[in-house]
Amino acid sequence: MLRKSLGALCAILVCFSGLARAAEAPKEIKIGTLYASSGNYAGVSMAQYSGLKIWIDRKNAEGGVFVKPFNRKIPIRLIAYDDQSNTATAATLYNQLITQDKVDILAADFGSVLTSVAVPIARDHHMLLIDQTGSGATFFSKDNPYIVLTSLPVSSVWPKYLAGFLTQEGPKLGIKRVAMLYATNDFNGTQAATLRDAIKAAKGAVELVYDNGVPTNTTSYTVTINTIAATNPDAVVALGYVNNDIAFLRNLQDSGIRFKWLFTIYPGLETEAVEKNVGAKGLEHVFTYVPSSVVAYRPEFGLSLSEFRAAWESRFPDGKVEFGFNSVAGYTTGLVLEKALASTDSLDQLALRKAIVGLSGKLKTIDGAFELDGATGAQVGEAQPLGQVELDEHGHLRFVTVYPPELATGKPVYPAP
Amino acid sequence: MLAYALLAGVIFGLYFSLVGMGLNLVFGVMRIVNLAHGDVLMLGAFAAFWLFNLLGLPPLAAAPIVFVVAVAIGWPLYFLFVPRLLRARDPEMLSIIFFFGLSQVVVALATIAFGTNERSIPGRVLGSGPVHILGQSYPAAWVVSGAVSAAAVVLVTLYLYRTRLGTTTRAVMVHREEALATGIDVHRVSAIAFGVGLGLAAVAGVFAPFMMGSVRPAMGADINITSFTVIVIGSLGNPLGTVLGGIVYGIALMVMQSYFSSWANLLPYLLLIGILLIRPTGLLGRTLRHA
The missing domain is CATH 3.40.50.2300 (Response regulator)
Structure with missing residues (x-):
């Protein structure tokens, strides 16, 4: 009798544990x-x-x-x-x-x-x-x-190499006057703040001659480009989302103004979309982040x-x-x-x-x-070096990593012809 | 810098006159608010994009084609929808709801058809290199777009003030019922005005890739806000007031971009509030006389 009861109890326990396991696993x-x-x-x-x-x-x-x-x-x-x-x-x-x-x-x-x-x-x-x-x-x-x-x-890590290049390598190339335009959102605003701080910390090695934001939905940059050109910058940093970069680069191309050194974010990040709208020639010599899609x-x-x-x-x-x-x-x-x-x-x-x-x-x-900052959850790895867009002999885009030196695959072209 | 901004504002303003003109014409004649106006512009932009990419047709050649197609589509659309809206107790409110729904459908279909990516046409197809005006240099694409817009405004003016159809159109604008009582075929006149309104929006779309950087299916909502600003500044229901509204808007925008760029997107709303508080009928509006 006892053996039968124990057997039944075991059977019930096995059955329940199975059910419990099934319930646990979604x-x-x-x-x-x-x-x-x-x-x-x-x-x-x-x-x-x-x-x-x-x-x-x-x-x-x-x-x-x-x-x-x-x-x-x-x-x-x-x-x-x-x-x-x-x-x-x-x-x-x-x-x-x-x-x-x-x-x-x-x-x-x-x-x-x-x-x-x-x-x-x-x-x-x-x-x-x-x-x-x-x-x-x-x-x-x-x-x-x-x-x-x-x-x-x-975002605060993104411009690490951009800031490093402008403050360390820039003065050697003759870059003294930097103009910075940014779209007023967290992504671009944070990068602008980091770059601004880096330039301040460089103590006069380079100076910011233009530092202004534009709304993120800006689609017309011709007047802004003219205003930036009036400050006679050696380098221009334009931080925006893909639609901003497309409009900026198109307006720049159409305006006839040439900057000696220009950085925008999305030629590297969304290369196909930017190239389709701006054309390969419009991207030649533009500096950008070199991301993992490249x-x-x-x-x-x-x-x-x-x-x-x-x-x-x-x-x-x-x-x-x-x-x-x-x-x-x-x-x-x-x-x-x-x-x-x-x-x-x-x-x-x-x-x-x-x-x-x-x-x-x-x-x-x-x-x-x-690589995560365990305290905050922020990503501090996956860093994106600074590169320059060049055209190969067939007119196709290629990215030349120019900074940091340990990742560099070529020398920067400055000033852009 | 100020001279550059002012002249750029005039060019940009001429373009925005064209953008707002169709919306104001439709409102003036039918007293309906076409919230799908920006989406018609978007369709015009995509039509120009595909005509250029598939057939190599430049925007200046695409513009008349796009206009004719839009007018041809507008005619049956008018008879399908507008008379029903006008029979409602509150046609203006009903039209806002109806065209909002239509706008959502158009955006959804365009997204399915074209995808979500930005599209554009190279600026060089409207002329290479900058154009020099009064000692300032402007993109050739801007100047051509501004010139086409000015030409379109002149043609609309001739249509309204130098043709018999225009006279009857203005009669309908002044008082629809009285125009009907005098024997004017109000629906025919309105259908043509509706088609022309859509056509003007579509032509504005052809030049949007040059004035707005690129085009995408969801661009219509922003265009609507700007269009409403332009026509409220000028005068609701007065197509020619749109020209003044467009130029005021264009100059204000360019000056803001030059000196207070971070605040530039507040401009449409500030202008709207300012005009509604100071001169609710718009700069060219006349005070209404109530019998």
Whole structure:
């Protein structure tokens, strides 16, 4: 009798433990994110979103992503809404992803503007925000553990090499007078502040002769270019988003004004989009960041640049979403999540953060070396050297890395002919 | 620097006169607010982009084609939608809601069709090198776009003031019911004005890649705000007031960009508020006489 009862008890316990295990392991990992199919950030947001989708499609084709706490692969379900580049819409949708859809992982839309509204929302709900490309320095503080920046460095780190070149190499080349124009948003404003501080710290080696902001939705720069030219600068730094850079470079080309040294951000980041609108000739001798969509880093995890490019062209053959740095950024987010899920102790948000921070210095992807400031969650790796766009003998663009010296592949052309 | 900004403002203002002209013509004749105006401009811009890229057709050749196509589309659209709107108790409010919806549909379809990327046409197709005017240098593409805009404004003026159709159009603008009572075919006149309004927006779109850097499906919303500013400054319902509104807006924008660039995007709203507070009828508006 006792033996029968014990047997039944064991059977019930086994049965319950099995049920409990089944209940613990979710049928799917829900990743929630936003994208902008229209508005100012549509082109870049869709590129980032598409890069993330490539990673998800690949993982689901393999049966899902390995999740350590359940010791098995679990399929990923992507829940994504269109914020139309509108921050108010984005705020509502971030809330919806957290409170209604109850996503396991929350990833932000492209850039600082659309990420800015997610930061306080995620923090209030104790939800870790996977910040893909929102690099505004104000997002990261020691008292907010609910954010990590995955795919590019925090804005204050971006101009590290640009500032280094202008203050160290610039005076040797004859660069004394620097003009700086920036779009008034977190991404560009932070970079402008870093560059301004670096020039001040250089103590007279170079001076800022023009330092003004323009609204991010500016599309006409002819008068501004004329105003900058009137200050007779040796170097011009124009910090904007892709639409700003396209308008600036087109207006500059049409105006007939030539700057001896010009830096803009997006010829490197979204090369195809900028080249299509400005033309290869309009980009010749322009300085820019040399991002991971151009530099073929040797990844220790995930696809290489050429493999990813092939996967992109196979997945999006119509060319409506152009390949660029933000495509790489979206894919990199997926790789970081994959590594984190494979090492996290649980799906608890702070455990996920701990797992992501634990990847710092150990993960090398298509996007370069992943290094987080563990205290704030800001990305300090994936640095982008300074390069100059040149044309090869066939008129095709090529990037010459000019700074820092240890990464340089050539000498800068100054002044631009 | 000031002289450069002032002259640039006039050129830019002429272009924005063209941008606002169609919206004001439609409002003046039909008293409906076409919130899809900016999207028509966007479609004109994409038409020019594809005509240039597929057929090698330069913008100056594309402009008349785009205008004729827009007028041809506007005619049936008028009969399909506008008379129904005009029969409503509050046609202005209903038109705002209707055209807002239409705008969303157009943007969504354009995004599906063209993608989300920026598109543009090389500035050199409108002339290479800068053009020198009064000792200042301006992009040739700007000067040509400004000149085409001025020509379009002159043609609209001739249409309104030197043709029989224009006379009847102005009669409808003054009082739709009285015009109907005098035997004017109000719907025919309105349909033509509606088509011409769309055509002017589409022609403005042809030159948008040169004046606005590039074009994309969602550009219409910003264009609408600027268009409303321009026509409110000039005078709602008075197409020629649009020219003055455009030039005031253009000069103010360029001066702001030269001296207070960070604040330049506040300008449309400041001008709107200022005009509505100081002279609600616009600079060329006449005080309404109530019987």
